[in-house]
Amino acid sequence: MSLRLKLLLLGLATLVLPWDGIRYAREMEAALRQSEQHALQAVSETIAASLQGRNGLLYRDPAAPAPARLGAYDLTPLVLTAAPYIDGYPDDWPRDPGAWRHYGAGAHRFGILTGVHDRMLYVLLEVRDPRLVFDAPGASPLESSALGDRVWIGYEDPQGAQQQEFLALSGPGPIFARRIEVGEYGKETAVEDPRIVGALQPTATGYDVEIAMPLSMVGTDFGVLLDDRDRRGAAPLSYGTLRSSDLHTLGRLIVASPSLTPYLAQFMQPGMRLSVTTPSGAVLAASDELAVPGVLAPEPGILTQIYRRFVDRQGEPPYIMSSAPIYDAAHHALIGKLQVTQAANRWEGLRDRALTRLLDKTLVTSAIAVILTFVFAAHLAVRLSRLRRASETALTRDGLVTQFPETSAPDELGDVARSFSRLLGRLGEYTGYLRSLAGKLAHEIRTPLTIVRSSLENLESEEVSPAARQYLERARHGSERLNAILVAMGAATRVEEAIGNADRWRFDLTPVIASAVSAYRVAFPERRFAAELPAEALEIDGAPDLIVQLLDKLIDNAVDFSPVGGTITVRLRREPDAAVLEVDNPGPPLAPEARGRLFESLWQSRSGGDSRPHFGLGLYIVRLIAEFHGGSAAAADLPGGVRFGVRLPFPQAPLLPNYNDNAKLESI
């Protein structure tokens, strides 16, 4: 894992900040919700307390005792949000199965749904009647033989008098309510009551009837009775919410007082719903502004919506609810219940603004931290890799110390670079000292050696005993060896000098190599030489003298490492861009530690035992000369031998003046 990646991961750790922010926001929200719940509870209890004992405010009939339990014939109308259209079809009534009351049994039964809206009482009857019998058309509604099915309404008027009216089923569509008035002489007449509107529609199982009438007509009690006939004029089967026998035992109509809704309205706020129910749970009055958007909950922005996705808990109801009981004045009987519902997101705008600000800040902080970390890491990595490159290239192959980039960075990395620089500087001084040591040594030894040699030579002219002459001879021999060592030590310096002074010209390698190989056959009779030379000319730019010297060193090396009688192969061949000169010898493979260092100055792997001085300069000279020609030197193991090769690139530049000496060279 690169340093850059590690630091980037470290930077990403700052993302814990927004995550923490989200958690904080959630906790805040939970706390907020809880406190709102408490507040709402307080509100509901306050409102409930204000309603305590105020039966008259709750119910239309202030005298009526608190309906602790509903009687079988009591009706609790729904509080309708809109007036149903009186057409006999039930589709504009709320679908609320729990609000239906059922009467009758078997084939003769009906369900009744009552509702109030805007001081009107609405009744929906869903009657099961296998045989719907209409009144005879045109007949008087009081003529008993013409009577069909009939709906009776019984109620107590505000004056406390019992009233009954009937709706004769005259056919699909509007039906009318009539009251039987007993005139003089006991004459009964059916008087149409225009305050009551009704409509009928047959259904697959019977028929539906819708009735609307002003609440002001009705006092405390209200009931419905059906006269079900199987044929016109037959004796009816009567059943309903009032006892059929006398039409007088009515159930109560439990309805809120008209002033309850205005009373509740003063507590209303946007995003809130207030409802007052009977102790059994039937809604008396409700004021609903839940759907009205709160002034503090504007449409959230895109960023906020994204944040909400992280913050909102799944499955949390969007409302908070609270309820409080309403007691009578004596505070021992329940007369109703107050229920308050409030949109949970009432303070959404405020909260979102805070949340957005929090998350924006932490996200920006994280992003800046990540970017800064990344930039820093990249910068660090660049500096490190620069340092690495510099340290890799500071030492050249021949141990030369090149320039190390100076840095003034005042940090630890700068310290490393500076100590590296210092280290390399010292190494450079050391290497330079080592490199010049051989030359200096040779120079310094030369003078005392000259003293020794000239003294010995003078001594040879003196009269000395034969025994002394023997020592003299040994001393002379020793001094000669010492001289040979000096010459060998200075060899590389002299080759470097020769290279510095060398002239380049274009010449053909083939005859030069051929000529040199014939010379080696004479010089090293104990070795065989095989020459594999191309038939064509291989022209390079350079100094043939130096090329021969290079070959001399390769041959010296090959002779040293090959057994007597071994065959040394000298090969010259053409490659696309260079002439390749190779010398194969059947000697032992290269020492592993020698690989890559063979051509360095002062490197040698031979184990001595040879009277000739070796300073590991031969192959270094090979490399120097190869590099002078723009080429390179390499060594490789062969099966059963070793190959030293030199690549000498063909010239790119235009022709140098051809050297006339070379043109006339004959091979020998």
Added chain:
Amino acid sequence: MKRLIAIVEDEPAIRDNYAAAFTREGYLVRAYGNRAQAMAAFGARLPDLAVIDVSLEDEPEGGFELCRQLRSLSAELPIIFLTARDSELDAVSGLRLGADDFLTKDISLAHLIARVNALFRRLDALRRPPGEQGQMVRRGPLTLDVERMRVEWTAKVVLLSLTEFWIVHALARHPGHVKNRQQLMDAANVVLDDNTITSHVKRIRRKFQSVDPAFDALQTVYGMGYRWVD
């Protein structure tokens, strides 16, 4: 009358050894340790030949300066440079100042004495009347006056140092024969390494080419040596 050889050398042991060898050969020897001493003595009496070390005490190139001064006193006085250095640059500058030979100190005393003798012989030959012909080698455009160590190419004088002259002489005596480096060293009474021989040959070629750019008589036989071609 004995010939006077001046040795200017800051190393007393070498100086005395050289002096002893020359004395043994029958020369009169005066030895000096630095340039001031030498110049003071040369002002009184010029030697017949001077052997000068390039570096003298605290003057790394005091020998060159001395050579220049000596040459201004006498144009003919043979001067041999001796040095512990083997830099080719030294050799070139030494010879440009008009030295007759430039030798490293690893030369043997015998070789040194051979050179000194040869230089005196040349001096003698030069003093003889010009009409008197000595031993001459003629190879085409080349004329070698062995005694005067004078070389002419196409009738123009080529100025060679003693070592160079001996190398040319060894090669030109047997044209077409390849002489290897060892043979050339023997002929030149000198022990040199291969690179030094190569640079001597290079210098000889350059000197001939300066009088005749088409000069091509001294050829390299790679791996073997050199030969003179008529």
